[in-house]
Amino acid sequence: MRWQGQKLGDVDDAALPGLENRAGVLRTVTTPEFAGMTFHEVLSKSALNHVPGASRMPFAWTINPYRGCSHACVYCFARGTHEYLDLDGGSDFDSQIVVKVNVVEVLQRELRRGSWEHETVALGTNTDPYQRAEGRYKLMPGIIETLAASGTPISILTKGTLIRRDIPLLVKAAQRVPVDVQMSIAMYDDELQKAIEPGTPSTQARLDTVRALTDAGFRVTVFLMPIMPHMTDSVEAIDTALRRIKEAGAARVIYGALHLRAGVKPWFMQWLGEFRPDLVSSYRGLYPGVSAEAPKGYRQWLAKRARPLIRLHGLDGQHEDDYPVRGTWSGTSSTRPARPSGVGGGPVRPVTSSASASTQPMLF
DSSP, rough: OOOGGGGOBOOOOOOOTTOEEEEEEEEOOOOOGGGGOEEEEEEEEEOEEEOTTOOOOOOOOOOSEEOOOTOTTTGGGGGGGGGGGTTTTTTHHEEEEEEEEEEEHHHHHHHTSSOOOOOOOOESSSSSTTSSSHHHHHHHHHHHHHHHHHHOOOOEEEEEEEGGGOOOOOHHHHSSEEEEEEEEEEOOOHHHHHHHTTSSSOOHHHHHHHHHHHTTTOOEEEEEEEEETTTTTHHHHHHHHHHHHHHOOOEEEEEEOOOOOTTTTHHHHHHHHHGGGGGGGHHHHHHHTTTTOOOHHHHHHHHHHHHHHHHHHEEEEEGGGOOOOOTOOTTOOBOOOOOOEEEEEEEEOOOOOOOOSSSOOOTT
16 A cells, blocks of 8 residues: 555655645554445645636635545545555445545634634545544534634535534534535435435435535535436436435536546446446446536536426526636625524525536535
């Protein structure tokens, strides 16, 4: 395993953001509670990752407390990042989880710098901060409290129902800074969801989490992504998804077609050959060679199909291709929620952390 960049005093300029400098791998942990998973506990010298200026992501800073993800989504964009550690983007990505155990302490130090300009920090842009490992390591409460105490806006995108544990903290944080909460729910067929996202909470559990967040006063966005060609793009499938999203209390939907980057395409095509071999040739035509995006014509067709249904269900909706680049988003979705029970009702102003036309949001 390529851990030389993790050794005390070593610097690896080629490492992933947040992994360039290490005070060492503390230990490798396996436990019956998380059967089949291995946690690699590391000490990080950085918590805040700066998004390169050339990126079209509409936020400038991220925090990734974990590398790898037990959600095991076959289509996950981040699979290729595991290969840097000489791990594969398949089963290793799902089961070999790097944990930055000191991320809160490092974040506290970084936010005290006079140069910090209190820009929005996005979580869930690479791997999910509320994956199963969070139940063991409990890093998110300290991250939330530290960001809010420093006056830094927070944006969270997750598939994890464990965020419900932190609703009181998020409500408290929202009294001090803008807090944006987004839930990713792409599959509304239980059989497909279990096959393609085997480590995630059920669709209904995530919809129930949307309801809990909405009842706490948050204006929740649901990412209906990825929409899968020939599997979840029918009128019936999209209509069912939007109806259930609306019933859960979400205010907004962001939708878009599947992306297949180089690091994930082999794993996805292997899965497709086992689960839906009849679609392999079609997907090879849609995503030929190194192409990561569905063809423009398909994306336009999908938008024409989805937009009337979004209006029908009374949701605010947007195709990922229509998202603004960094520096042009006007923040027009700000809102003041209902007063949460037993808590002062400060404003919760969403700060968008989705991707533009050229970049897939990192959970997908």
